[in-house]
Amino acid sequence: MIQLIRGFKDILPEEIMLWQHIEIQASVLLENFGFREIRIPVMERTELFARSIGEDTDIVEKEMYTFPDRKGELITLRPEATASVVRAYIQHRMYNPDPVQKLYTIGPMFRRERPQKGRYRQFYQIDAEVFGVESPLIDAQMIHMLTTLFSRLNITDCTAHINSLGCPACRPEFKAALMQKLTDRMDRLCEDCQRRSVKNPLRVMDCKVPSCREALTDIPSLLNYLCPDCKIHFETVRSQLDTLQVKHEIDRHLVRGLDYYTRTAFEIQTGLLGAQSAVVGGGRYDGLVKALGGPDIPGIGFAIGFDRLAELASRSMPGIAKKPNLFIAALGNAAQLKAFEWVSQLAVSGIQAEMDMSNRSLKSQMRQADRLGSSRVLIVGEQELENQSAILRDMTDKTQISLPFEGLVEKLHSILNSLG
RNA sequence: GUGGGUGUAGCUCAGUCGGCAGAGCACCGGGUUGUGGCCCCGGUUGUCGAGGGUUCAAUCCCCUUCACUCACCCCA
Numbered sequence: 001m002i003q004l005i006r007g008f009k010d011i012l013p014e015e016i017m018l019w020q021h022i023e024i025q026a027s028v029l030l031e032n033f034g035f036r037e038i039r040i041p042v043m044e045r046t047e048l049f050a051r052s053i054g055e056d057t058d059i060v061e062k063e064m065y066t067f068p069d070r071k072g073e074l075i076t077l078r079p080e081a082t083a084s085v086v087r088a089y090i091q092h093r094m095y096n097p098d099p100v101q102k103l104y105t106i107g108p109m110f111r112r113e114r115p116q117k118g119r120y121r122q123f124y125q126i127d128a129e130v131f132g133v134e135s136p137l138i139d140a141q142m143i144h145m146l147t148t149l150f151s152r153l154n155i156t157d158c159t160a161h162i163n164s165l166g167c168p169a170c171r172p173e174f175k176a177a178l179m180q181k182l183t184d185r186m187d188r189l190c191e192d193c194q195r196r197s198v199k200n201p202l203r204v205m206d207c208k209v210p211s212c213r214e215a216l217t218d219i220p221s222l223l224n225y226l227c228p229d230c231k232i233h234f235e236t237v238r239s240q241l242d243t244l245q246v247k248h249e250i251d252r253h254l255v256r257g258l259d260y261y262t263r264t265a266f267e268i269q270t271g272l273l274g275a276q277s278a279v280v281g282g283g284r285y286d287g288l289v290k291a292l293g294g295p296d297i298p299g300i301g302f303a304i305g306f307d308r309l310a311e312l313a314s315r316s317m318p319g320i321a322k323k324p325n326l327f328i329a330a331l332g333n334a335a336q337l338k339a340f341e342w343v344s345q346l347a348v349s350g351i352q353a354e355m356d357m358s359n360r361s362l363k364s365q366m367r368q369a370d371r372l373g374s375s376r377v378l379i380v381g382e383q384e385l386e387n388q389s390a391i392l393r394d395m396t397d398k399t400q401i402s403l404p405f406e407g408l409v410e411k412l413h414s415i416l417n418s419l420g
Numbered sequence: 421g422u423g424g425g426u427g428u429a430g431c432u433c434a435g436u437c438g439g440c441a442g443a444g445c446a447c448c449g450g451g452u453u454g455u456g457g458c459c460c461c462g463g464u465u466g467u468c469g470a471g472g473g474u475u476c477a478a479u480c481c482c483c484u485u486c487a488c489u490c491a492c493c494c495c496a
Contacts, residue, residue, distance in 0.1 A: 003487070006488090057494090059494085059495080062421080062494095063495090080495095109496080111494090111495080113421095113495075114421075114492095115488090116489075116490060116492095117489080117491095118496080119495075124496090203494095258495095275490085275491065275492085276496075278496060279496070281495075281496060304496070305496030308496060362454045363456080364448080364449085366454095367455095367456055367457085368456085370457060371457095377456080379454080381454060382454090383454080393456090398456095400455090
């Protein structure tokens, strides 16, 4: 048997109802907030990701599906969506005439990591980006939008964490101070942190190894190093979250892995997904559009882990199944042909009807109807053919009425529609 | 990339200290020659994850490999 690729998965029909539900809730909400959908390709030139995500990140260094196409050009299966959305924004000059654009997209991403709970090599994200808004109000609005989505999906046990990463004006100073501490304490840091100290010192702050945390209890807080502009920005985000009554925590350890983030960084975290605590990650990236060759326009965005969100949502919303409106049980060939006709006509008119095509006993057809959850069964056999009228059984209260063949489909249509 | 756990029927899992492969659920049929759920009776289902080795004999022991799973790393 040929099995699917490691870390990939099928989303089966039983799960799809939930996925569609989430997708609808998310897109309705996003559109109410002024976002428009954009669809972008799943592959891009490798260079796009290398330049936007950062050469030294784990994603670019070892997690991307990169290969040469037939002409030898390096292309990559997208590991995230932001880079592509920014590319599209620039390429189609969407900033002209109005730099403000709110875009969202839903689709699969690919990273070649070792799979585990809540982590797949092909996974789905709901991604939203806002370009051209420098105001911190948009930061607060996006976080508010997310918590609203979560509550609409009946997801609790999640917390919004926020932090500020500063900007090119103030981060270097902080980085220098941090490096100083790290160098002093190098011998007390774990191996990973020693490596990180050089490559990406900010990441040392969210190390979970107890000895590292202990060694660094007195590291400087980035929040104390923020320049006046960043400080005001962050405080406005906080106060507006309070205004909107969005519960959130300041998390000084929150550092996003991708190079392009500036100022506000946020995550929505849960304790219900094993080691994968982040369900949403996002933040501001004021320099990215310019870095990718566009005008100097600020941006902010987030990515929701769809698989993780679905996992959480399924706990409060188990098993939504689609049931047929009607099952037609037919006995004998002539009756079966009648049923066949009716099923097709009903389907065309918007009613989901089911039938058995293998000419089984009435008992087994009734059993099948029951299993499918059909609330009504139309029975047609030799007697009914003689009388030219079929029996409609209500499976809940077991009552049966007789319906003449003449005008049957119309009649069923009105009966079943009035049931809702 | 590193480490732990698990692979037996469609599903959940027993089992054999090496000797013909099991249960529950599900499915199919019957009890009711044309009426579902509950009940009763009967039936189908397996390369015992794959390959190799040891053995008279391997699902069981050994090696290899693949997959799943959890954790580290990292992230959604």
